[in-house]
Amino acid sequence: MDQSNREKTNVRRRKSFLTKRLDRFFLELYHIYAFVSRFFREVFFPPYEWREIIKQCYEVGVKSLPLISITAFIIGIVFTNQSRPSLAEFGATSWLPALISVAIVRAMGPLVTAIIASGKIGSSIGAELGSMRVTEQIDAMEVSATNPYKFLVVSRVLATTLMIPALTMYTTLVALLGGYLNVHQNELTTLITFFTQVFDAITFLDIIASTVKSVLFGFTIGMVGCYKGYHSSKGTEGVGKAANSSVVTAMFLIFIEELLIMQVINAIRIM
């Protein structure tokens, strides 16, 4: 009798645990939906926080340049170097500029920029907003009748959405230059020949797809960082978690988006 009662209690507990988990999951989904849709409600209507937007564009764009430059340049060199032996087997090293061009413009440029940005910018947004939440700075804004969402979230998401595409173009260019350096050293190809082959290999659709992807990646990085920071739980541990989970979630979403967009672009290409 006792055992049957205990079993019933355990079943009830498990059900209650599951219900609570499900409740929390759906509540979280609703919060994400509300947070993202609020951005579109607020972004088009005044007041506009121009000063903060420009400041954030500087933080996201200009301050990321050194890291992006070094990474992109090295990736260009390494990718070219690693691709050469495979092409050399078929005596097709002259195809290297075309190969580099397709790989970098279509996939690596946007993806590498987004990964670097989610590590550098996403974590910094998550930590900054998380710390502002914990130290009641967001509450202070709210009680002084200032819209903290507009000041903090809209400005940061706009900055990442505008600057990540610009950084992607820059990354692509620097990576191609890295590739050129390697090709020039080994095959003595001139700069003009290299870039003629690069542009011959890509289409307008590739550039559009790359831009659309980077806009979406920028939006994702900004939004995830802001959401995690804005809803950070109390305490310094919460700030760390917000920063960490901003990076992990943004990267996960970026790869999913890359996969989906690639399918769409391939479908368009076949049509």
Add this chain to the structure above:
Amino acid sequence: MKKPNSKIDYTQKVISIKGLTKAFDDFEVLKGVDLDLFRGENLVVLGRSGTGKSVLIKIISGLLRPDKGMVNVLGQEVAHLTPKQLDALRLKIGFSFQNSALYDSMTVKENLEFPLIRHAKEMTARDRDRIIDIVLEAVGLGQTINQMPSELSGGQRKRIGIARTLILKPEIMLYDEPTAGLDPITSQDINQLINEVQRRFNTSSIIITHDLTCAKAVGDRVVMLLDGQFQRQGTFEEVFATDDERVKAFYNYNFTE
């Protein structure tokens, strides 16, 4: 330190709270609280940590929503206001946070300018500078104008936090633990500043604290929050003239530890 006489208008309630209830999950923090704040009055809310003192002022300022009850501020029912109306009401309320909540990425001047730029758009930069000088002088920290919050001491941060709330000339001031984490001398300075703000800016204030020295120095009236309800109220002496063990323990702890 005895509190100087205040000009209180007992015919005019600036805040009126009836049957306020608030719970977090299954824990009921406030259980049907009633409270009135009169114009020009400094009201101290005493209580142990975690008894819902800060929750009370967060409900008054609209940061939290009550589960039940009525919270009327300057004639307006807070829970029924539209976001725009709530913002208009918040301009009349100054909220001084426990940890000052100064914006870390801005200088003292930018912190003070922040509400002015958004809510006094017609004001010229020169007028803004003049007002900033006035409030900084009122809190005695004119020399810190270009410093970052991280360069200030705890007491200075509190003062700048108070200056930021004063800049829009609020009618009501809400102080959340104004002397928490400060040494006795700095606490005394903050107590004097709270009285000075009441006299000079003609504000009505609610001061949340568990510091009895602060309560005695700034309170025209003191209420004690115990088990989610106001158990005692009156002058400082009246509140502690009781045989209630919980109140006596609170008094003894504050003055013997």
